[in-house]
Amino acid sequence: MPAPRPSPDEYDPRRWAALVVTMAATVMDLIDGTVLQVALPSLRGELHASSAQLEWTMAGYTLAFAAGMITSSRLGDRYGRLRVFQGGLAAFVVTSVLTGLATGPAMLVVTRIAQGASAFADGAAGTVHAPHRAPSDSPRCTPP
Helix, strand or coil: CCCCCCCCCCCCHHHHHHHHHHHHHHHHHHHHHHHHHHHHHHHHHHCCCCHHHHHHHHHHHHHHHHHCHHHHHHHHHHHCHHHHHHHHHHHHHHHHHHHHCCCCHHHHHHHHHHHHHHHHHHHHHHHHCCCCCCCCCCHHHCCC
């Protein structure tokens, strides 16, 4: 039998842990969205990327991130925010590794777009719905 859930007015240390994890993922997404700007000059030289490819590297991440915010929120409502958050975080780590291993500008653009798509999943599922509580009788509301 699961442990009784504390009322919303009671202190629950899991809330603080969830906040720290969610905010760490959000900061990771935001830093990753801007860190590439520092590396653009070396990417131009090492990967022989054109200006258009470098622009798509930056804009593709932001575009995929922004376009997926609503979708991710809806997926969180449908399948559970924790599940979508964990899947998005795992996909973000995998796409980050693939982005770091990119051998050419085309691979870099594609992996950055995939990285932006996975970033919206962990960011939106965690932060967009953080202040909202599901009804206590909801099956998605029970702790894992």
